[in-house]
Each structure stands twice: as structure tokens, then as C-alpha cells.
Ligand code: AHM
């Protein structure tokens with residue numbers, strides 16, 4: 032007894048990627064190599080976050096990013112780790128990071144076919160309290176003949192070839208999906224140094240009475256948003272409120288347990304807070320592929336929203352299919 036319970040046929044991310052590649056005869060292996068570089072960036076960012084308080088990495092870096100957010104020391108390190116991994120993979124032509132104003136074009140990779148978008152450390156306001164943060168990423172394939180510029184990135188989520196996010200929590204989790212594919216969840220085994228497939232084919236609950244939003248903003252909300260939030264509390268069995276303030280962590284819980292996460296546009300932030308390219312679109316792809324929905328504050332499918340500028344923001348409602356539908360129906364009623 033005992034030994035037969037031990038799984039000796041472990042599916043690591045590396046094995047999973049190789050098996051996926053074999054399914055596509057036309058695959059060149061470039062995407063697999065890009066994923067290996069992504070995987071390394073997640074491992075290294077997780078490592079520094081875990082050690083932050085020990086090696087004096089908490090607090091502000093004394094700089095602010097393009098849109099005026101104070102940068103944490105770890106924001107800078109996370110960004111540098113991510114950029115270096117993408118550059119050295121040789122697979123990436125253009126990169127957009129929340130922490131860098133302009134798109135980064137890798138002149139050393141003139142023939143690379145991929146464009147990557149990322150928020151290296153999402154939820155960084157939570158960092159010094161040891162709350163979970165994570166990395167959000169999306170991958171586009173450059174159009175035939177494109178030399179690579181930020182215009183290659185001003186595309187809707189429907190054109191992403193892959194997207195996902197990590198959450199550096201009690202363990203590091205990676206959630207990843209490809210266009211039209213399933214959603215798969217991996218857990219970092221620190222002893223093996225490998226992401227292990229622990230949540231294959233994630234299919235989120237169709238409904239669940241949990242809502243997740245920063246209600247501190249409610250005085251700025253539009254009427255339909257106020258009505259929706261009130262309906263959560265006045266439901267026959269009132270909903271539970273859960274808000275971590277780290278989208279990756281709120282999203283991960285919502286994927287597993289069901290419910291809804293909302294960061295609406297409001298009077299204070301008329302365009303919303305979260306970024307279309309590297310926060311909203313990748314999350315929308317994950318939620319749709321897991322059977323949920325994601326819409327913006329105009330109740331438009333988030334995946335179809337085209338950013339005009341690389342750092343554009345949007346309101347977002349994402350979660351279980353039925354829970355997002357409730358928001359859409361209330362907005363429709365208001366016309
Ligand atoms: P960041 O990319 O600067 O970390 O900001 C994004 C974060 C999300 O993770 C989270 O959902 C949201 O901001 C929380 O904002 P607020 O503090 O306004 O509720």
C-alpha cells in the first residue's frame with residue numbers, strides 16, 4: 032500500500048508543451064520556446080517576491096511608471112526579469128509592459144514572429160503586506176510581412192494566440208489558454224522546480240453567489256452598476272463579498288469557485304482602471320475559454336474591444352456565465 036497512490040507519470044508544463052506541439056504538425060517549435068522563456072520569467076519573479084522582505088526589496092523604487100503609479104522596487108525587478116527573458120528567447124519582436132511607456136522593439140530579433148503583452152507584477156500595491164500578486168500575459172502572432180511595431184499590438188483579444196496569468200500565493204499557480212482551446216492550471220512544485228498540471232481543462236461554475244468589486248468606489252458608479260451591486264445584497268440568499276485587490280488573485284478564486292469580478296468605469300475613472308491590452312483581454316480570453324463571460328462597461332464583449340493606445344484602460348465585468356449575464360440584463364433594462 033502507499034506506493035500505488037504516488038503519481039509517477041507527472042505532466043510538467045514542459046511535457047505538456049511538447050505534447051501540444053506534437054499535435055500540430057505545422058508547428059515550428061517557436062511557440063514552445065517562447066513558453067519556456069515565459070515559464071522562466073514566472074519562476075524568477077516568484078523567487079524574488081518570496082524573498083522580498085529578506086533582501087530589502089519592499090517599498091517604493093522612487094520612480095513612477097508612464098501613468099503615474101508609484102513603482103515598487105519589485106515592479107522594476109519583475110519588469111526587468113520579464114523583458115530579459117523575452118528578449119533572450121529570440122522569439123519576441125515587440126513587447127508591451129505596464130511598466131514601460133513605449134512598446135519595446137527587440138532589434139536583435141528582426142525575424143521573430145511574436146508580440147507579447149504583460150503586466151509583470153499585477154496587484155503590486157499589495158506586495159508589502161505579503162498578499163498574492165501575479166503576472167498577466169498575452170501573445171500575438173505578427174501579421175505576415177510586419178516588421179514589428181506597437182501597431183502590431185493594437186488588436187482585440189480575439190487575435191491573441193495565447194494568454195494567461197500566474198498567481199504567486201501559497202504556491203505559484205499558472206493558468207494558461209490558447210485561442211479556441213481549453214484552460215489549464217499548473218502548480219509550481221518548488222522541490223522539482225517545475226509547473227505541474229494540476230487543473231486540466233478548467234471549466235468554471237456557471238453561477239455562484241460571490242461578488243468581487245471595490246465598493247469603496249460606489250458613490251462614483253453609474254445607476255446600473257449600483258443597482259447590480261444592490262441586487263447582490265438583496266438576493267433571496269445574499270451574495271458573499273470577496274475582494275483581494277489583486278486581480279490575479281480575485282480572478283483565480285472566481286475561476287475555481289465561480290462568481291463575478293467587476294472593476295467598472297465610473298465618474299472618477301471614466302475609462303475604467305484596468306488596462307485593455309495586458310489585463311482585460313488576457314483575462315477575458317481565460318474566462319471565455321473556461322465557459323464564463325467578460326464584458327466592458329458598455330456591455331460589449333471584452334475580447335472584441337480594440338485599444339487605440341497600448342496603455343488604454345477599460346471597465347470590466349468577468350466571471351461565471353450567469354453572473355455576468357445578470358449585469359448585462361440590468362444594463363439593458365436601463366437602456
Ligand atoms: P496594478 O497593475 O498597478 O497592480 O493595478 C491593478 C490592480 C488590480 O490587480 C486590482 O484588481 C486593482 O488594481 C485594484 O484596484 P483598487 O485598489 O482601486 O481596488
Ligand code: MG
Pocket residue numbers: 129150152153154310
Ligand atoms: Mg496591473
